Amino acid sequence: MNLMEQMMSTSYSLKGKNVLSWLDFSQTDVTQLLAQAQYVKENPHSSALSGKTLAMIFEKSSTRTRVSFEVGMVQMGGHALYLNSRDIQIGRGETIADTAKVLSGYVDAIMFRTTSHEKLKELADHATVPVINGLCDIYHPCQALADIYTILELKGRLSGLKLVYVGDGNNVAHSLMILAAMMGMEFVIVTPKGYEPDADIVEKSKKLASRYQGSVTISHNPIEAVEAADVIYTDVWTSMGQEEEAEARLKAFEEFQVNKTLFSKAKSNASFLHCLPAHRDEEVTGEVIDGPQSAVFQQAENRMHVQKAILQAVIGSW
Numbered sequence: 633m634n635l636m637e638q639m640m641s642t643s644y645s646l647k648g649k650n651v652l653s654w655l656d657f658s659q660t661d662v663t664q665l666l667a668q669a670q671y672v673k674e675n676p677h678s679s680a681l682s683g684k685t686l687a688m689i690f691e692k693s694s695t696r697t698r699v700s701f702e703v704g705m706v707q708m709g710g711h712a713l714y715l716n717s718r719d720i721q722i723g724r725g726e727t728i729a730d731t732a733k734v735l736s737g738y739v740d741a742i743m744f745r746t747t748s749h750e751k752l753k754e755l756a757d758h759a760t761v762p763v764i765n766g767l768c769d770i771y772h773p774c775q776a777l778a779d780i781y782t783i784l785e786l787k788g789r790l791s792g793l794k795l796v797y798v799g800d801g802n803n804v805a806h807s808l809m810i811l812a813a814m815m816g817m818e819f820v821i822v823t824p825k826g827y828e829p830d831a832d833i834v835e836k837s838k839k840l841a842s843r844y845q846g847s848v849t850i851s852h853n854p855i856e857a858v859e860a861a862d863v864i865y866t867d868v869w870t871s872m873g874q875e876e877e878a879e880a881r882l883k884a885f886e887e888f889q890v891n892k893t894l895f896s897k898a899k900s901n902a903s904f905l906h907c908l909p910a911h912r913d914e915e916v917t918g919e920v921i922d923g924p925q926s927a928v929f930q931q932a933e934n935r936m937h938v939q940k941a942i943l944q945a946v947i948g949s950w
Contacts, residue, residue, distance in 0.1 A: 645945075646664075646945040646946055647945070647946060647947070647948075647949070648762055648946065649945075650762055650764070650946075651764045651773055651774075651942055652749075652752060652753065652756060652763065653765070653770075653773060653807070653810070654771075654773055654807060654811050655810055655833075655836060657814075659814050659815065659844060662780075662811065662814060664945070665777060665938065665941045665945060666777075666780070666781050666938075666941075668941035668944060668945065669777075669781050669934070669938045669940070669941040670781075670937075671941075672708075672941055672944070673934075677707050677708075678708050678709065679708070679709040680709065680944050680948045680949070681709055681740075681943060681944065681948050682710065684705070684710040684943075684947055684948065685710060685711045685712070685713060685739045685740055686701065686705050686710065686711070686739060686741050686943065686947075687715055687735050687738070687741070687742045687743070688701055688702070688713065688714050688742075688766070689715045689717060689720070689722070689743070689744045689745065689746070690714070690716050690745045690766075691744075691746045691747050691751075692746070692747060692767060694766070694767070695908075695909070696908065696932055696935050697745055697766045697774070698714065700935040701743055704937075704939050704940040704943065705943065708940060710740075713739065728751055728754045729758040732754075732755045732756075732763075733758055733759070735759065735761075736759045736761045739761060740762075741761050741762045741764060741946060741947045742755065742762070742763050743763075743765075743766045744763060744764070744766060744768075746766075746768050747768070747769060749768040749770040751768075752765055761947075762946040762947060764939075764943075764946070768803065770830070770833075771803050771806055771807045772803045772804045772907075773807050774938060774939050775807065775808075775907050775935065776804070776810070776811045777811065777938040777942070778931060778934040778935045778937075778938045778939075779808055779907070779931060780808075780815060781937070782905065782934050783863055783903070783905075785930070786903050786930075787863075787903070790812075790815040791816035791817065791844075791845070791846075792816065792817070793817050794817070794818040794820065794860060794861045795812050795817050795818065795819050795820070795861070795862065795865065796819075796821075796822060796857050796858045796865065796898070797819070797820070797867075798854055798857070798858070798865070798888055799823060799866045800827050800867065800871070800885070801823050801827055801828045801829030801830070802867065802871055803871075804867050804907050805823075805829050805867070806829055806833045809821065809829060809833065809834070809837045809848060812846065812848075813837040813841035813846050813847075813848050814840045815844065816841075816844040816845045817846050818846060818847045819837070819841070819847065819848050820848075820849045820850075820858075820861075821848075821850055821851070822850075822854050822857035822888065823850070823852065823888070824887075824888065827884065827885075829850070854888050854894055855894065858897045858898050859897050859898070860899055861897075861898035861902055862898075862901075862902055862903070863903050863904075864894075864898055864902060864905070865904075865905040865906065866906055866916055867906065867907055868910070868911055868914070868915055869881045869884075869885045869888075869914060869915050885915070888915075889916065889917065890915065890916040890920055891916070891917040892917065892920060895920050901925075902925060903925055903927050904916075904921065904923070904926040905927060905928060906921060906928045906931075908928060908932055
């Protein structure tokens, strides 16, 4: 049974649900979202969200998050409203709670790209419409769903695949680890000592992996970690807000560059992923990210498709 058949065989709804972290969802939930992402990618234009409005609050700038959400809403007949935090009252001292209540009276959902998971939770606690995490300091759920969907497209399956994340144990790594564990994958994160992912998220991911016949491993040896990998994934070494650490991070991560030598240790048909933006010849060399086994632009496009699936699930109808 393929993903679409699984979706159609189940009476299902996520209407009204917040999307803050995949820890709040089940494997069935994720499977349904992946199936719907496949459907909307094949059928991009619809009236599924006709008359619906998404408010998008940005405390951090973005290319992919803004454009993918905005275009996705338009393709489904809805409207997306860009709200830079500096231009609305939340940037002038209005409380997050008040902002949540006001916006809930105007729009059908709120996407928040923020510096703090605590701010995100506060917004969700006071909003009466679904809140979607467009990125926070701990999680990046929309990115991770696009990553997993891209792997499914590339490999035809998820369970049993070896996914190796090379780099900082950041928000991208956290969400990717959770979904990989939930979907029965072998997930390895290889990172310098001192840059490991959050221990509590690792423990929760290991419990998910045990339930779904996957695994989660922390490594500090890139050569050993990527051996027989189906997918190698990396991210920038210095994220927004960490600029003061840039010099120290460059030194700490210098042995963790995804280059031709490291990539050759993976399977011969391994795929390369990166959430972008990329710093060529820093975390990855040009010959890898621009090579034939790179799927980074397919991955970037898929942000829109999975987010359309999420939006249809929480404010539309399947």
